[in-house]
Amino acid sequence: MRKRRPLSFQQIQKLIRIEPMSDPESTSPIRREDRDDGIVVLTFDTPGSGANIFNAATLAALDGHLQSLSGGDGIRGLVFTSAKPSIFIAGADLKALSEAGEAELAAMTETGQRIFNRVADLPFPTVAAIHGACLGGGLELALACDWRVASADRATKIGLPETQL
Numbered sequence: 001m002r003k004r005r006p007l008s009f010q011q012i013q014k015l016i017r018i019e020p021m022s023d024p025e026s027t028s029p030i031r032r033e034d035r036d037d038g039i040v041v042l043t044f045d046t047p048g049s050g051a052n053i054f055n056a057a058t059l060a061a062l063d064g065h066l067q068s069l070s071g072g073d074g075i076r077g078l079v080f081t082s083a084k085p086s087i088f089i090a091g092a093d094l095k096a097l098s099e100a101g102e103a104e105l106a107a108m109t110e111t112g113q114r115i116f117n118r119v120a121d122l123p124f125p126t127v128a129a130i131h132g133a134c135l136g137g138g139l140e141l142a143l144a145c146d147w148r149v150a151s152a153d154r155a156t157k158i159g160l161p162e163t164q165l
Contacts, residue, residue: 027047028047028061029044029045029046029047029052029055029057029058029061030042030043030044030045030058030061030062030065031043031045031083032065037076038074038075038076038077039075039076039077039078039079040069040075040077040078040079041078041079041081042062042065042078042079042080042081043081043082043083044058044080044081044082044083044084044088044089045082045083045084046058050084050087051084051087051090051133052082052084052087052088052089052090052138053089053090053091053092053093054089054091054092054093054112054136054137054138055092055093055096056093056096056108059108059111059112059115062115063111063115063118066115066118066119066122069122070118070122072122072123072124075124076124076125077124077125077126077127078122078124078125078126078127079126079127079128079129080126080127080128080129080141080142080145081129081131082131082132084132085132085155086131086132086133086153086155087132087133087155088128088130088131088132088133088134088138088142088156089133089134089135089137089138089141090133090135090136090138091135091136091137091138091139091161092108092112092136092137096108112137112140116140116141116143116144117144119141119144119145120144120145125146125147126144126145126146126147127145127146127147127148127149128141128142128145128147128148128149129149130142130148130149130150130151130156130158131150131151131153131155131156132151132153132155132156132157133155133156133157134150134156134157134158134159135157135158135159135160135161136160136161139158139159139160142158
């Protein structure tokens with residue numbers, strides 16, 4: 001049997017036809033692209049930051065996108081990706097978590113889990129196209145998807161660092 005070389009992130013993007021997107025005017029941490037083939041691409045790109053993190057704005061944006069997708073009319077699949085060069089999603093906003101009270105922390109955790117459960121319950125296939133750090137909540141999102149595709153790049157690291165916090 002012939003050994004296959006792993007695909008690069010650019011090859012994966014080309015394979016699933018994701019075009020790199022960059023919109024410096026955007027203030028939303030997630031951009032939506034509705035393709036002609038019925039595939040929706042949600043691209044994480046936190047404005048003004050080198051990393052995508054799950055904070056209140058990102059969770060609200062993701063929740064809004066999922067609400068609009070939940071009917072599934074004409075949608076054949078959903079792909080989550082990142083516009084960052086070496087980070088898929090780095091996880092939760094640790095600064096916000098450290099400043100949160102017990103009730104606020106519980107509410108943020110419950111909101112994240114509810115949103116990830118919504119991803120898992122979508123009526124069409126979901127894919128996490130991972131390139132770069134996929135940590136904590138980023139991995140939880142990926143695990144809520146039906147499929148996960150990760151680049152073989154050295155920047156791609158997958159894990160749950162909160163087990164050591």
